[in-house]
Amino acid sequence: MSSTHLPSTVGLRVVAALAQYGTVSSAADALHLTQSAVSKQLKNIEALVGAPLFDRTSQGLSPTDVGMIYIEQARIALGALETAAVRVAALRRSQPAIRLHVLPILGDRWFMPRFSRFAELHPEIEVEFTTFAASDTVEEADAVFRFGDGNWPGWRADYFLGREVILIGAPQLIARGGGISSLDDIRHYPVLEHRQTPLRWSDFAQATHLNEFVPARINRFGYYSLVIRAAIGGQGLALVPRSLIHDELASGQLINPLGLGFTSPNCYWLTTPANRPLGAGLATLREWLLQEARQSEPMEVALLQETAS
Structure with a gap:
C-alpha cells in the first residue's frame, strides 16, 4: 500500500476514540475536534478501507467485523508511535551536557x-x-x-x-604623558602584560619596526581581564585583541593611538x-x-x- 493510501495519525485516533466512546460528540470532545471534523475523518477512512467500520444504531456507533480488525491495528499503531515518542524523549533527557x-x-x-x-x-x-x-x-x-x-x-x-591585536591606552594616561604622535613616543609610557600570553611587546616592536624597544616600566598580570582594567585605569599601554574591547573603544574609555597594532598568529x-x-x-x-x-x-x-x- 502506497503512502497515499495510508490513513493519517489523526484518522487513526478518531477511529480509536469512536470505538472507545461510541458517539461522535464524545469522541470529538476527547480529541478536542469538532464533530464535523470527526465525521469527516471517519468518512475518509471508510472510503479508504472500502467498507464501513461502524454500524450507526440508536445507542451510538457499534464496530463492524471489518471495524474490529481495523480498530485493533489502529490501537497497535498508535501505541507504537507513543512508545517511540517516550523513548525519544528519554534519550534526549539522557544525553550528557x-x-x-x-x-x-x-x-x-x-x-x-x-x-x-x-x-x-x-x-x-x-x-x-x-x-x-x-x-x-x-x-x-x-x-x-x-x-x-x-x-x-x-x-x-x-x-x-x-588575530587583530591593537595598542590601547586610557586617554588620560596618553594626555599625561604628552601624547603619542609618533611610534617613538611609546617608549615614554609604562606597559601592561599578561604573564602567560604569547603576545609580547617584542612581537609588536618587530611588526611595527620599533627598534630596540625598552618600555619605561612593565606591569604584569595573571589575567587578561586585569590587563584591560589596568589599561582603563591609566596604569599603562597594553596589547589586546580588538575583539575583546569593542565596548571600551566605542565608549572612549580606551583609544588606539595612531591605529597601531599587528596581526598575530596567536x-x-x-x-x-x-x-x-x-x-x-x-x-x-x-x-x-x-x-x-x-x-x-x-x-x-x-x-x-x-x-x-
Whole structure:
C-alpha cells in the first residue's frame, strides 16, 4: 500500500476514540475536534478501507467485523508511535551536557553577552562551562577554547577570534604623558602584560619596526581581564585583541593611538579532540559559535582567510 493510501495519525485516533466512546460528540470532545471534523475523518477512512467500520444504531456507533480488525491495528499503531515518542524523549533527557572549557576572558567578554541566544534556539542542548585550567579538566572536555598558534597535537582547531591585536591606552594616561604622535613616543609610557600570553611587546616592536624597544616600566598580570582594567585605569599601554574591547573603544574609555597594532598568529581557537567524532549537539554548538564569531569580527576573519589562501 502506497503512502497515499495510508490513513493519517489523526484518522487513526478518531477511529480509536469512536470505538472507545461510541458517539461522535464524545469522541470529538476527547480529541478536542469538532464533530464535523470527526465525521469527516471517519468518512475518509471508510472510503479508504472500502467498507464501513461502524454500524450507526440508536445507542451510538457499534464496530463492524471489518471495524474490529481495523480498530485493533489502529490501537497497535498508535501505541507504537507513543512508545517511540517516550523513548525519544528519554534519550534526549539522557544525553550528557556538552562540556565546554572556556578561558575566563572569553567567558566574561564574549560568551555571557551572547550565549542566551543559543539557549533560546536550542533548549534541548545542555552546555556545561568550565574555566579551571587543570589538565584533566581540559582532557575530559568535549571542546576547549585555547589561545595560541592553532597547533595542538591530537586536537582539531578552528580559528575563533582575536588575530587583530591593537595598542590601547586610557586617554588620560596618553594626555599625561604628552601624547603619542609618533611610534617613538611609546617608549615614554609604562606597559601592561599578561604573564602567560604569547603576545609580547617584542612581537609588536618587530611588526611595527620599533627598534630596540625598552618600555619605561612593565606591569604584569595573571589575567587578561586585569590587563584591560589596568589599561582603563591609566596604569599603562597594553596589547589586546580588538575583539575583546569593542565596548571600551566605542565608549572612549580606551583609544588606539595612531591605529597601531599587528596581526598575530596567536589568537583564540575552538578545539575538539581529533580522535572523537562530533555528536549532533556539539556539531550544532560548534557551527553556532563559529558563525557568531564571524559576525562579531567579519573584517578579521576575512583577513585571516586572505592570509591563509
